[in-house]
Amino acid sequence: MKAFAELLDRLAYTHGRNEKLRLLKVYFARTTDPDRGWALAALADGLAFSFPIRRTVIELIGPKLDAELFRLSRDYVGDTAETVALVWPEPEGKRGEPPRLSEVVKGLERAGRGELPRLLEGWLDRLDANGRWALLKLLTGALRVGVSARLAKTALAEMGGREVSEIEEVWHGLSPPYEPLFAWLTGTAPRPDVTGAPVFLPLMLSHPLEDEELAHLDVGAFSIEWKWDGIRVQVVSTGATTRLYSRTGDDISRSFPEIVEGWRGQGVFDGELLIVREGAVAPFADLQRRLNRKTVSRRMLEEYPAHIRLYDALRIGDADLRSLALCERRARLEAWWASGPPPRTDLSPLVAVGDKNELIRLWSGTRGVGIEGMMLKRRQSPYLAGRPKGHWYKWKRASLTLDCVLMYAQRGSGKRSSFYSDYTFGVWAGTLQDSELVAVGKAYSGYTDQELLELDRWIRQHTLERFGPVRRVEPTLVLEVAFDAVQRSSRHKSGVAMRFPRIHRIRWEKPAREADRLDTVIALLEPKTATGHARGADEERPDSPWFRLR
Amino acid sequence: MRMVSAGPFERWLYPTRQGLYCEPGRFFIDPVRPVERAIVSHGHSDHARAGHGSVLATPETVALMKARLGPLGARSFSAHPCGVPLDVGGVRLTLHPAGHILGSAQVAIEYGGARCVVSGDYKRQADPTAAPFEPVRCDLFVTEATFGLPVFRHGASEREIGRLLASLEAFPERAHLVGVYSLGKCQRVIALLRAAGYERTIYLHGALKSMCDVYSALGVELGKLAVVGDRDRRALAGEIVLAPPGELGGRWSRRLGDPVTAFASGWMRVRARARQRGVELPLVISDHADWCELVQTIAETGAEEIWVTHGREEGLVRQIELMGRRGRALALLGREEEAE
Numbered sequence: 001m002k003a004f005a006e007l008l009d010r011l012a013y014t015h016g017r018n019e020k021l022r023l024l025k026v027y028f029a030r031t032t033d034p035d036r037g038w039a040l041a042a043l044a045d046g047l048a049f050s051f052p053i054r055r056t057v058i059e060l061i062g063p064k065l066d067a068e069l070f071r072l073s074r075d076y077v078g079d080t081a082e083t084v085a086l087v088w089p090e091p092e093g094k095r096g097e098p099p100r101l102s103e104v105v106k107g108l109e110r111a112g113r114g115e116l117p118r119l120l121e122g123w124l125d126r127l128d129a130n131g132r133w134a135l136l137k138l139l140t141g142a143l144r145v146g147v148s149a150r151l152a153k154t155a156l157a158e159m160g161g162r163e164v165s166e167i168e169e170v171w172h173g174l175s176p177p178y179e180p181l182f183a184w185l186t187g188t189a190p191r192p193d194v195t196g197a198p199v200f201l202p203l204m205l206s207h208p209l210e211d212e213e214l215a216h217l218d219v220g221a222f223s224i225e226w227k228w229d230g231i232r233v234q235v236v237s238t239g240a241t242t243r244l245y246s247r248t249g250d251d252i253s254r255s256f257p258e259i260v261e262g263w264r265g266q267g268v269f270d271g272e273l274l275i276v277r278e279g280a281v282a283p284f285a286d287l288q289r290r291l292n293r294k295t296v297s298r299r300m301l302e303e304y305p306a307h308i309r310l311y312d313a314l315r316i317g318d319a320d321l322r323s324l325a326l327c328e329r330r331a332r333l334e335a336w337w338a339s340g341p342p343p344r345t346d347l348s349p350l351v352a353v354g355d356k357n358e359l360i361r362l363w364s365g366t367r368g369v370g371i372e373g374m375m376l377k378r379r380q381s382p383y384l385a386g387r388p389k390g391h392w393y394k395w396k397r398a399s400l401t402l403d404c405v406l407m408y409a410q411r412g413s414g415k416r417s418s419f420y421s422d423y424t425f426g427v428w429a430g431t432l433q434d435s436e437l438v439a440v441g442k443a444y445s446g447y448t449d450q451e452l453l454e455l456d457r458w459i460r461q462h463t464l465e466r467f468g469p470v471r472r473v474e475p476t477l478v479l480e481v482a483f484d485a486v487q488r489s490s491r492h493k494s495g496v497a498m499r500f501p502r503i504h505r506i507r508w509e510k511p512a513r514e515a516d517r518l519d520t521v522i523a524l525l526e527p528k529t530a531t532g533h534a535r536g537a538d539e540e541r542p543d544s545p546w547f548r549l550r
Numbered sequence: 551m552r553m554v555s556a557g558p559f560e561r562w563l564y565p566t567r568q569g570l571y572c573e574p575g576r577f578f579i580d581p582v583r584p585v586e587r588a589i590v591s592h593g594h595s596d597h598a599r600a601g602h603g604s605v606l607a608t609p610e611t612v613a614l615m616k617a618r619l620g621p622l623g624a625r626s627f628s629a630h631p632c633g634v635p636l637d638v639g640g641v642r643l644t645l646h647p648a649g650h651i652l653g654s655a656q657v658a659i660e661y662g663g664a665r666c667v668v669s670g671d672y673k674r675q676a677d678p679t680a681a682p683f684e685p686v687r688c689d690l691f692v693t694e695a696t697f698g699l700p701v702f703r704h705g706a707s708e709r710e711i712g713r714l715l716a717s718l719e720a721f722p723e724r725a726h727l728v729g730v731y732s733l734g735k736c737q738r739v740i741a742l743l744r745a746a747g748y749e750r751t752i753y754l755h756g757a758l759k760s761m762c763d764v765y766s767a768l769g770v771e772l773g774k775l776a777v778v779g780d781r782d783r784r785a786l787a788g789e790i791v792l793a794p795p796g797e798l799g800g801r802w803s804r805r806l807g808d809p810v811t812a813f814a815s816g817w818m819r820v821r822a823r824a825r826q827r828g829v830e831l832p833l834v835i836s837d838h839a840d841w842c843e844l845v846q847t848i849a850e851t852g853a854e855e856i857w858v859t860h861g862r863e864e865g866l867v868r869q870i871e872l873m874g875r876r877g878r879a880l881a882l883l884g885r886e887e888e889a890e
Contacts, residue, residue, distance in 0.1 A: 012821070013830050016808075022720065065700060066872060072865045073701045078822050086701035086819065129703070129819075415808045417799050417828050456801075468826045469799070 001127065002098050003031055004039050005134035011145035015413040020147060024155035028182075035101040037177025040156070044149040045250075046141050047176075049108050053139045056117050057084045060124070064089055081140060085132035088124050096126040102177065104135065150248045160185030165202035165385040168249045172236075173197035198236040200249040201268050201314050201322075202385035206392035209376065213393065219359055221380070223326055224351045226366075227373040227394055228309055229284050230274035231291075235259070235308065239266040244273075255293045256306045262343045265336065268314040272348065276307035285487065310337065311348040311375075314383055322383040329383065366397040373397045399482040400524060401504055402427065403515045405437055406477040409459045411469040412444065419452055420459040420471065423503065425479050429494065429518040437475050438494035440521055446482065446502030455506065478507035478515050486524040496521055559690045559855065562661055565880055570668060570692070572659055575641035577606075579657050579668050589643070591670025592654035593618060593733055606630055608645055610653025610768055614733065617764045632681070648672040649683035650837050651734030652765060658686050666690040667851060673836065674843040675707060678741040679734075679770050683847075691853035692880070695861030696838040697816050698869075704816055704840040710833040711742045717810055717831050718788065725786040725806040729795035729813040729827075732758050734837050736792055737765045739814050740772045742835070743790065753778050753786060755793035755802065783807030799828050816840065845869060 007027045014020050024043075028036050041047055061070060061084050070087065077083040099107075104123060111119050120139075124132050137143050150164070153171065157164045162185065173194025174181050183189035209217075232247040242263040244253045253260045256273070275282040275290065282304070290296070290304050313333040314322050321329045330350075337347055351374070353359045363374050373396035381391040404425035412421035422444040426437035447455065458477060465472040482504035489497035496518075562573045569581035577587040584601035591597055591607075593614030598607075600619045607615065609629035616623060630636060632655055635644045645655035650671040657668045667688040674683050697704075718726055730736040736758050743752065751774040754762065759777055766772055778791060783806055797803055798811050816836030817823040824832035839847060844866060848856055855876045858866050863879035870877030 013824065013832065015830070019721070026720070066868065068868050069700055069865055072862070072868070073699050076699055076862070077701055077820050082821060083701060086703070090703070129705075411799055411828060413828065417811065418801055418804050469828060 001101050001104060001123075001131055001135065003027060004035065004042075004101050005127070005131040007039070008134045008137065008143060008145050009130050011147055014146075015417075016415075017151070020151060021155050021158060024147070024152060025159045028155060028159050033179050033182055034177035036182065037179060038101045038105050040152060040178055041176035042138055042143060043145075043147050044152045046143065047105065047138065048141055049139055051108070051116060051139060053136065054080060056120060057081065057136060060084075060117060060121050061087065081136035082133055085129055085136055088129070088132050091125050095128075098127050098131055099123045104138070108139075148248070149250055153249075156181070156185060160187075163385075166191075168200055168202045170194045170199060171249060172199045172243065172245070172251060196238060198238050198241045198243045200234060200236060200243075200245040200251075202249075203232065203234065203247055203270065204312075204381075204383050204385060204392060205247075205387040206375065206377075206394040207387065207389065209393040209395040214356075214395075217356060217376075219353055219356050221378055222376045223330065223379050224353050224359070225311060225348050225375045225377070226351060226371045227375045227396065228272040228274060228281070228348065229372040230272040230281075230287055230309070233271060233273040233308065234314075235263065235269045235271070237263050237266050237268075252291070255290055255296060257296060258301055259306055259308060259344060264340055264342045265316075266318075267316040267336070269308075269310055269333075270312035270314060271308045271310035271345070274307050274309055275304050276344075277305060306344065308345045309348045310345055312383065324382065325380045326377055326383075327379040363395060363397070371397070396484070399484060399500075399504075400486075401480055401482045402521065403478050403507060403510065404440065404481045405475050405512045405515045406459075406473055406479055407437055407439055407475060409455075409471050409473060416452075419456045421452060421456070423455075423479065425481060426475075426494070427516045427518050427521055428513075435513075435517075438518060439492055440486075440494050440496055440518075441481065441483065441498035441501040443479075443481060443501040443503050446504055447506070451503075451506055476512045478510040478512055479503055480505040480507055486521055488525065494518055494521070496525065559664065559666060563659070563666055563690075570880075572641060572661075574661055575638040575643065575659065577638060580670060588624070589657050590615065591648065591657060591668070592650055594651070594671070597670060600624070604628065608632060608653045608655050611655070612653075613768060614653060614761070614764055617760055618733070632684075646684045646686050647681035649674060649677060649680050652679050652737070652768065652770065654680060656684075656686065658688065664689045666692065667853075668692040669694060669847075671696070671838055672847070673839045674847065675704065675836075677738055677837075678745060679737045679765065685847060685850040687852045689853055690855045690857065691848060691851040692857045692859060693844065693848065693866070694838065695844065695858045695863050695866040697836065697840050698844060698858070698862035698864075698866035700841045700865070702816060702819055702840045703842055704819070704834050704836050707738075707742055707835045708746065710814070710835050711739075711746050714743075714790070714812060714831065714833060715746060715748065717812075718790065721810055722788045725783065725789055725791050725809040726831075727791045727793060727798065727803055727806055727809040727811050728833070729798045729811070729815070729829075730758070730792050731837075732794055733761045735814055735835070737762060737770060737772060738837065739792065739835065740775070741770065744771065744773050748790070749773065750789065751776050753781070753789055753791040755791070755797055757794050758792055778805070781805075795827070845873075848873065848875070 007023060010023050011020055065087055073087055074080060074083045107119055123135060127135060153167045154164050157167050170192050174192060180192040184191050234245045236243045242260040243251055244256050244260055246252050275286040286304055313329055316332055316336050321332060366373055373394060376393040378391050404427055406423055407426045408424040409420035410422040411417060412419055422442060424439050424442045426439045428435040429438045430436055459471055459473055462474040463471045464474060481501050483498035484500040486496050487499055564571060568578055568583045568585050570579045577589055578585045579589045580591050580597040581588050582599060586603040588602040588605050590605055590611055593611045598615050600623045602624045604626045605624040606628045612627045612629040630645060632645045632647050635642050642660040644658045646658055648654040648656045648670050650673055654670060656670060659666050665688040667686050669692060671694050672683050730739050740752055754775055754777050756777050762772055762775055786806055795813060810830050812831035812833050813827055813829045814833040814835040816834060816838055818832030818834045856870050857878055857880045859880050867877040867879055
């Protein structure tokens with residue numbers, strides 16, 4: 001628990017991906033089984049304990065600290081678990097040995113409900129402040145230290161000198177505390193055999209299509225599809241068991257029971273998860289309502305029916321198809337589907353394209369029909385894990401741009417921590433005579449290093465107010481912002497937010513009053529139900545404090 | 551202007567707009583505005599201001615004030631050692647070490663059979679750069695409350711220095727930029743690093759140099775120091791660089807490339823405070839008493855009445871009530887958030 005607490009503490013304060021990887025690798029290498037396996041499970045998937053943690057700790061601290069002092073402390077710290085960890089009395093005399101992580105996990109599994117408070121109290125007495133914080137975070141189920149399952153697996157891969165995809169292929173055949181996995185990675189045992197288990201197979205990913213590549217593109221060599229705006233998923237079925245995985249290999253079966261329960265046919269299939277009502281794809285925001293749910297109500301199932309639009313097969317029956325050419329896999333997918341399609345599925349249609357001019361014409365029209373863009377896949381490509389060059393391209397529809405006014409700037413993190421690099425910008429709302437700026441988005445990319453320097457200097461010279469790492473600036477600088485779409489947002493006072501915004505140009509010369517108006521932004525909202533689809537709000541980072549305040 | 555109305559002490563010791571005033575002795579303690587006679591507890595700028603007539607303080611504090619404010623910082627300075635009583639207009643005045651920074655002192659004043667101790671800022675943790683705090687029995691104790699909530703417990707500073715050295719080992723290609731206040735914290739961190747066996751040159755932001763020079767001149771061993779100057783990221787990779795906290799996210803720090811930013815402060819105990827600063831390695835090293843030290847000290851003085859000055863007064867006053875003593879918050883102007 002001590003090493004795990006130290007790891008969480010460092011991770012919580014470390015911004016860089018490489019630094020996080022290094023901390024994880026050191027921890028996994030230095031910690032023994034089964035503790036490191038439990039830590040891995042907590043970091044990758046979160047350990048779920050059904051335990052009223054908040055109430056229990058408040059009951060435990062009650063007799064130990066004056067209620068008024070606890071209230072003042074809680075108000076100052078802003079987090080109950082952290083406050084309890086900090087004010088918990090240090091034991092008189094020598095502290096007992098801190099519990100091991102595995103002891104905590106086993107203890108929680110075994111203990112009856114009535115025993116939990118006493119058990120927890122004992123552990124808290126044996127831990128220092130940081131250990132207490134880590135324990136309470138672990139019990140709340142949300143570590144929030146900025147480590148994704150993918151990052152944890154990447155650290156394992158680097159530790160064992162393997163590819164992440166090799167870890168992903170066995171991951172879902174194993175369970176915490178992952179002893180066979182560590183044995184393999186440290187070279188003391190062969191790779192775990194997960195034959196017959198419904199394991200995730202690493203996906204083949206695409207590259208954005210660059211102008212240069214388009215210029216030399218041989219259209220005839222490619223199979224072309226619409227780029228659907230759902231989430232990429234993999235269905236794995238052994239016949240007896242079916243699992244649904246996200247593109248990062250997270251098991252999301254529980255959120256979509258109608259898909260896994262109704263599935264027919266053994267194999268591994270690649271497709272797009274969508275919400276489809278009467279044949280029409282619903283906005284991405286509808287799909288978001290279904291994501292990250294542990295249980296799904298009947299009403300959710302009826303109002304947000306899930307659907308998979310299939311476009312590839314990695315295995316059908318016992319046959320591994322990955323070494324076959326795409327056109328061959330597609331033929332087998334079509335034949336399989338025709339012989340008895342699973343409910344709530346269809347095939348992503350192939351788009352017939354005569355030549356490059358027709359391709360460009362189709363692509364230019366994608367905004368009108370609400371499709372995210374096009375996918376170009378080389379007909380002869382085998383199914384290759386990762387992001388191999390020259391095989392699959394995504395060609396997203398052209399960006400929109402608007403002139404917005406810089407409102408707030410926030411310091412970046414890591415290498416950008418001395419720069420104001422994250423920008424919240426707005427457009428004018430109200431009448432022409434009586435206008436105010438309302439925020440429509442936040443961007444932290446698109447500028448050059450030189451422009452970042454200039455923006456940083458301008459911001460420091462035009463600050464009106466400072467709140468911690470954030471500055472409110474004079475509303476006088478116009479930024480031309482490129483973005484993919486406009487979506488509704490209850491988080492913004494403006495009621496709308498841009499998706500994928502980035503700084504396209506800095507309009508030093510443009511008077512702020514000539515920037516765009518909210519009406520213009522609202523006019524870009526896509527219809528509620530498009531024939532193809534509308535857009536969602538998944539990429540907006542909701543971490544800017546005033547997005548919530550205003 | 552008198553803000554506290556009842557009790558026997560207020561007849562001769564009370565807060566004014568200038569600061570705490572001892573009427574029979576006709577002097578102020580740590581006044582925030584220019585006055586004729588000032589007793590200064592220690593050299594931090596919110597306690598040691600410029601423009602007084604005569605200043606009485608420990609020899610170390612006088613040296614620090616002169617270096618900080620220049621010879622014109624006051625019309626005259628009298629250096630008075632700790633432990634030697636002095637008569638000031640019928641008031642018996644004695645300075646006692648406060649353990650806060652080099653030269654810091656508590657001011658004990660006896661008048662009409664009562665003894666009051668004005669602690670200034672203090673701490674109880676061992677500090678190689680400051681004489682240890684001396685508890686003094688008294689009737690009225692005037693205490694700070696910078697960390698006046700039970701969440702603040704500082705732990706051993708040696709352990710925090712160990713974490714800094716461990717990070718240096720883990721990230722040998724990155725400079726380690728540690729935010730420290732220029733007077734006290736800076737020299738303490740250096741002394742702690744030396745005590746932990748760190749012998750390499752420690753690099754300083756230019757603003758930290760003069761106070762280090764005074765410490766060295768007063769006999770505090772700080773080892774090899776160098777101002778960062780024109781050195782670039784390559785020269786400073788894997789080195790410890792100290793800078794004022796305001797420089798942590800500032801433009802000055804860019805010369806260090808991608809440093810590990812640390813901040814040595816008691817505030818680092820609370821995560822939100824550390825995150826606000828964008829700190830990667832929070833080091834809980836404080837020059838102020840933590841909660842336990844405040845409570846312990848109040849008990850040791852035996853005082854029946856305690857006045858709580860700057861900080862989280864509400865929490866400490868509540869605790870004093872729980873201890874069965876009289877506590878009251880004393881709003882002194884110019885002491886909002888203690889720079890720590």
